[in-house]
Amino acid sequence: xxxxxxxxxxxxPVTEAAPSPADPALAELAGKLDKAAKARLGRSLSIxxxxxxSCNGCELEIHALSNPIYDLERFGIRFVASPRHADVLxxxxxxxxxxREALIRTWDATPGPxxxxxxGDCAVSGGLFAGGYACVxxxxxxxxxxxxxxxCPPRPTDLLAGLLALLETSAAx
Amino acid sequence: MYGEEPLFGLxxxxxxxxxxHRPWPRYRLxxxxxxxxxxxxAGNGWSLLGLWGEPKAVHAAFREDFSGDVAxxxxxxxxxxxxxxxxxxxxxxxxxxxxxxxxxxxxxxxxDPRPWLDHDAWGVRRxxxxxxxxxVPSPGPYTFLPVEGEGLHQIPVGPVHAGIIEPGHFRxxxxxxxxxxxxxxxGYVHRGVEGLMQGRPVAEAARLAAxxxxxATVAHSLAFARAVEAALGxxxxxxxxxxxxxxxxxxxxxxxxxxxxxxxxxxAFAFMLAQTSQLRERVLRTADACFGHRLMMDRVIPxxxxxxxPERGAGLLRDLVAELRKRFPPLVAIYDGKASLQDRTVTTGxxxxxxxxxxxxxxxxxxxxxxxxxxxxSPGYAPYDELTFEVPVLTEGDVxxxxxxxxxxxxxxxxxxxxxxxxLPAISRGLDHPSVPVEAGRGGEGMALVESFRGEIMTWxxxxxEGAVARCHxxxxxxxxxxxxxxxxxxxxxxxxxxCNKSFNCSYAGHDL
Numbered sequence: 003x004x005x006x007x008x009x010x011x012x013x014x015p016v017t018e019a020a021p022s023p024a025d026p027a028l029a030e031l032a033g034k035l036d037k038a039a040k041a042r043l044g045r046s047l048s049i050x051x052x053x054x055x056s057c058n059g060c061e062l063e064i065h066a067l068s069n070p071i072y073d074l075e076r077f078g079i080r081f082v083a084s085p086r087h088a089d090v091l092x093x094x095x096x097x098x099x100x101x102r103e104a105l106i107r108t109w110d111a112t113p114g115p116x117x118x119x120x121x122g123d124c125a126v127s128g129g130l131f132a133g134g135y136a137c138v139x140x141x142x143x144x145x146x147x148x149x150x151x152x153x154c155p156p157r158p159t160d161l162l163a164g165l166l167a168l169l170e171t172s173a174a175x
Numbered sequence: 176m177y178g179e180e181p182l183f184g185l186x187x188x189x190x191x192x193x194x195x196h197r198p199w200p201r202y203r204l205x206x207x208x209x210x211x212x213x214x215x216x217a218g219n220g221w222s223l224l225g226l227w228g229e230p231k232a233v234h235a236a237f238r239e240d241f242s243g244d245v246a247x248x249x250x251x252x253x254x255x256x257x258x259x260x261x262x263x264x265x266x267x268x269x270x271x272x273x274x275x276x277x278x279x280x281x282x283x284x285x286x287d288p289r290p291w292l293d294h295d296a297w298g299v300r301r302x303x304x305x306x307x308x309x310x311v312p313s314p315g316p317y318t319f320l321p322v323e324g325e326g327l328h329q330i331p332v333g334p335v336h337a338g339i340i341e342p343g344h345f346r347x348x349x350x351x352x353x354x355x356x357x358x359x360x361x362g363y364v365h366r367g368v369e370g371l372m373q374g375r376p377v378a379e380a381a382r383l384a385a386x387x388x389x390x391a392t393v394a395h396s397l398a399f400a401r402a403v404e405a406a407l408g409x410x411x412x413x414x415x416x417x418x419x420x421x422x423x424x425x426x427x428x429x430x431x432x433x434x435x436x437x438x439x440x441x442x443a444f445a446f447m448l449a450q451t452s453q454l455r456e457r458v459l460r461t462a463d464a465c466f467g468h469r470l471m472m473d474r475v476i477p478x479x480x481x482x483x484x485p486e487r488g489a490g491l492l493r494d495l496v497a498e499l500r501k502r503f504p505p506l507v508a509i510y511d512g513k514a515s516l517q518d519r520t521v522t523t524g525x526x527x528x529x530x531x532x533x534x535x536x537x538x539x540x541x542x543x544x545x546x547x548x549x550x551x552x553s554p555g556y557a558p559y560d561e562l563t564f565e566v567p568v569l570t571e572g573d574v575x576x577x578x579x580x581x582x583x584x585x586x587x588x589x590x591x592x593x594x595x596x597x598x599l600p601a602i603s604r605g606l607d608h609p610s611v612p613v614e615a616g617r618g619g620e621g622m623a624l625v626e627s628f629r630g631e632i633m634t635w636x637x638x639x640x641e642g643a644v645a646r647c648h649x650x651x652x653x654x655x656x657x658x659x660x661x662x663x664x665x666x667x668x669x670x671x672x673x674x675c676n677k678s679f680n681c682s683y684a685g686h687d688l
Contacts, residue, residue: 058682095366
């Protein structure tokens with residue numbers, strides 16, 4: 003164990019350079035953040051993740067953001083345990099009807115100013131599950147969406163680019 | 176207790192075999208036959224492999240574990256009722272409740288008649304039956320089991336949990352710090368997979384199968400593909416068989432690495448997660464470079480595989496195995512040598528051998544409690560019959576044993592990947608990618624048993640004459656593991672629940688469908 007720690011100390015970080023903020027995401031976000039919100043957030047975002055019917059694929063890649071290679075926390079972005087501590091809800095899944103109420107309650111428990119980011123094709127469009135009796139479809143049919151990160155599941159670099167765009171926009175000017 | 180009567184012996188007497196069900200037989204039973212079967216089940220050890228409904232019929236699958244004989248039994252229920260198996264096979268209960276919620280089938284004399292997947296939120300009742308019904312006008316709350324006693328209090332958790340995990344509700348009853356009872360309520364991520372598959376062409380249904388449970392996407396795709404191939408009598412190219420096994424083992428290694436770290440992280444030993452998550456990332460990147468997707472989603476398709484290994488793939492995989500063999504053992508030594516970590520995992524979350532057998536639980540949950548079952552070996556499927564591997568089995572039944580089973584499985588899978596990489600070049604490449612067309616215009620029924628990282632998946636499929644899916648039931652291993660988690664946490668402190676839960680790592684999406 004000591005050897006591992008020593009290697010970590012002397013070997014330099016394994017963390018990789020960040021991708022640049024996603025352009026389409028920046029465009030989507032432009033104008034959505036008012037000045038007061040920008041001032042309040044600075045360069046820090048607390049994210050609460052909500053699985054609203056995902057297959058767990060998105061969750062695996064969101065988890066990967068916290069590993070030392072992507073190291074999300076270096077940007078001031080962190081995942082929090084309660085919506086009451088969150089600035090952003092990160093929602094996955096085609097909104098299973100059995101999760102609809104829990105999702106809305108979680109959103110209501112999040113204090114403003116707040117943003118909603120949807121992650122993955124299911125949350126963006128309903129994906130393969132749209133049209134069934136058990137799912138509502140895109141998250142935007144239930145709650146207002148600020149940013150969409152498509153993919154099945156999105157790669158960690160896509161997630162990172164999207165979240166950085168949110169950070170850039172909220173910290174700009 | 177085992178094998179007083181061979182499976183087929185009984186079923187040949189009480190039922191009639193159905194044609195075109197492969198590779199194992201399906202028997203149609205009358206009501207008397209079904210009742211006779213229940214009598215027999217009370218006295219023998221046949222494992223329940225699954226139970227699923229149709230609008231006017233119910234099916235169940237069993238295995239005689241010693242011989243490996245597998246059979247499906249079916250009962251027509253024109254009145255929408257069938258005698259419950261839950262008294263003799265407790266694992267059947269939740270499956271019967273699911274069949275009730277989806278198809279309106281009533282299990283007579285069941286041990287627990289409460290709804291399971293239906294949370295009164297769909298806007299319809301029994302959505303997959305012939306006559307879906309209007310929703311209950313003003314549904315009441317779900318009834319949890321009553322708990323009485325001095326000094327007891329309840330802790331409701333979920334469906335939205337504190338971590339980045341799937342949704343489900345846990346109702347703890349505790350006395351001080353000690354959990355007296357855990358009751359699970361699942362179904363929050365029910366997406367209607369079985370309903371969506373109906374009437375879809377095989378290729379589209381395969382994409383749904385790949386999204387039953389994202390962490391076991393290869394295994395579920397493989398189970399679906401093999402069930403379809405069994406139904407149609409298709410033989411897939413040899414190279415596809417080997418590539419499928421390669422993907423399945425990569426998936427197993429990636430998940431075990433992530434979970435071993437996450438279990439230690441739940442014991443406040445974040446170092447391990449920081450290390451194993453790097454190894455997991457290494458596996459996913461190799462998978463991406465070899466197959467074009469980090470989780471290898473949609474890469475196993477009915478008829479074969481969607482992509483062949485690129486020329487440089489073999490080298491990448493050899494490098495991966497070499498690196499993991501170098502970096503993983505020192506981490507195992509650390510796990511084994513940290514008293515503070517062992518203090519949390521040893522004797523925590525005990526599950527008895529009797530219980531895993533009674534519920535037919537597989538995977539690391541079963542094998543850490545002495546149930547020596549792995550469907551790669553029995554009933555077995557290609558190419559594992561040509562590969563050398565061991566199935567690690569322990570008997571302690573605690574969190575520590577489940578961690579060690581996973582550690583040993585990582586080692587075995589690395590050896591399997593190496594063996595496959597050595598054998599692959601000798602198996603000729605096709606022109607584009609190794610697969611055969613799945614012909615439309617033929618029907619049939621097929622089933623498959625596939626070992627995912629979590630345990631045994633059973634997928635049953637019926638194809639209509641147009642080559643579309645008439646009915647598909649993918650049974651995730653979690654169905655038989657979730658009930659045992661309730662037992663595992665009993666007598667432990669509340670703070671050890673995350674450890675127990677992560678050591679199981681049951682799928683919510685795979686279970687809820």
